[in-house]
Amino acid sequence: MVTIGDVARAAGVSRSTVSYALSGNRPISLETRERISAAIRELGFTPNAGARALATSQTKVIGLLVQFFSDEFSPAMLQYVLPISDAARDAGYDILMVTEKDGPRALKRITDSNMVDGVILLNVAHDDPRVDPLRGSGKPGALVGLPRSTGGLDIFDLDFGEAARMIIDHLHALGHREITLISPHEHVISRGGAYAWRFRDAALERAARYGLRIHARYGEVQQPAVGAALNAVLDEWPSSTALVIHNDAMIAGLPSVLSARSVRVPEDLSVVGIFSEDFGRLFSLPYTAIETSPDKLGRAAVRALVERMQDPEAAGEPVVRFIAPELTDRGSTGPTPGTPL
Amino acid sequence: MVTIGDVARAAGVSRSTVSYALSGNRPISLETRERISAAIRELGFTPNAGARALATSQTKVIGLLVQFFSDEFSPAMLQYVLPISDAARDAGYDILMVTEKDGPRALKRITDSNMVDGVILLNVAHDDPRVDPLRGSGKPGALVGLPRSTGGLDIFDLDFGEAARMIIDHLHALGHREITLISPHEHVISRGGAYAWRFRDAALERAARYGLRIHARYGEVQQPAVGAALNAVLDEWPSSTALVIHNDAMIAGLPSVLSARSVRVPEDLSVVGIFSEDFGRLFSLPYTAIETSPDKLGRAAVRALVERMQDPEAAGEPVVRFIAPELTDRGSTGPTPGTPL
DNA sequence: CTGAAAGCGCTTACAG
């Protein structure tokens, strides 16, 4: 392996001069700089990451803790991971991706051993066991997902409450008076996936204010339960004129159920979902939906974390930021069936 | 941060003794060992990864280079990444995941700087520009996907040729004489995705041997082109009694097209795909298929790489290993329509 | 069974 000493010898300067030329931390004469670059090029020198980390206490690596639950639909995760990885690279960081089941333990390992300069937690639950260890790690951290306690970390999430209100407002304005709402799987609630009840509670409250009838139930995650649950819902409340689905698996399974039942959207039924554009494209979903913006959330987390890693003072107080939901109209909502034009 | 020196002081021994106690590289008296463990526990010591890497030239990190193409269907990638990450962790390694567009450059960065002990390349193309730099890096490497030149690296892939022959044999045995074959997107071929033609060529050859008529065409990746292409194929060769689909997006889009056309499977049409169990579950695909075993491939790559990193001598000559395809019967193939029982 | 010391390859005050 070629070291900074080899470069120094080839360029006829000291190792410190090479180091300063590399970092730009002090002025180097043009001539010296050129001799050094030439030597670096010829020898093919790349600084040793471990040595650099040891000397600077900086690894230029971000730890990314992902978490998969069997009660969630998997393809969603990649939509967060890729933008995070790209944004990190743009900022000069690499990603150490950890999928270990025991999140707190993994967190302790990578922070205590100084493998990373900071950590991003994905898919954060209300009582997420990773949050406290992250706070105690002494490393800056950014979360995607809202935990119960919010101090000390930069937190980003979609405003699920506002998303629910937007959807209810939208349907109410179209004249709908009876709505069926499908939430994530019940397990998501019981293990503390706060997005589930944040959306649900806000939808129920808003509907109540308008005096709308709303039928709420939990959804499934796997076939054939998904199809059965959709059919059950449609059978049970045939007078509902709108279907709001906050559940990836259920909305992905909806087109085939509706086509089998010859239900026309939006003529017979209005449908609104909550999913990202990419997800919609993947499953060819022709439904109006609140955009979940995984790329925005991921990039915001990286940006905040990078600032805090580079200059903890300048970064100021940690923020809790909700991304404003946007309704993407794909034409799947219309006036209540029977409404005169 | 607590260092090995702090532990040594607390335990009343030298730093080297602590180090040896940690590594087990020399016998330590029971009493000393216990004093050391107690000190480690009390102080909460974790060895500094950078310092250890510098001293040992080992990082215990595997570089994972993933690559996304717009002509491929994205959810497939995660099926490789997760098992690889889990298997690596089981072997004591962490994963540095790199998604950079410029693969060769990323590879050079992480190997030259000694950030990783070895590298796994995912989704390897026939003339993959990452393969030669990996060979030249001096680090062991394992590939998932078959490149043109195979020396020096452990290579794992599904036996696509055998997969094609199994499918054709299966359909031939059921009496089918006219088959439609849908390949990946044409772009996959032109950029050197060898799995596309390895499957296609073998299928055509086998069909020719049996004297079967086979209609082959490339598929699409995005809606609405996917649906249109499926309908076009069904319109163009209505006398085909079997459909073989080697294209994730096309097979995911098939159920809705068939149901819209009221085509019954397998009564009117036999269908065979090539996809993993997870993928089939995700899209609720009721089709008999060759299992692509992404988890097996990923784990095999990790296993080979770990052996080679731990003991390059003992690992022997690099291998090229094809995973034997298995046909998972989901009941979507039957005798040619009109065949008497 | 244990310790003192050199060395891994960088960075950065300190000195000139």
Added chain:
DNA sequence: CTGAAAGCGCTTACAG
């Protein structure tokens, strides 16, 4: 504008 030296936190021959 540049160099010599100390130090980051480990591991591992070398010595006893």
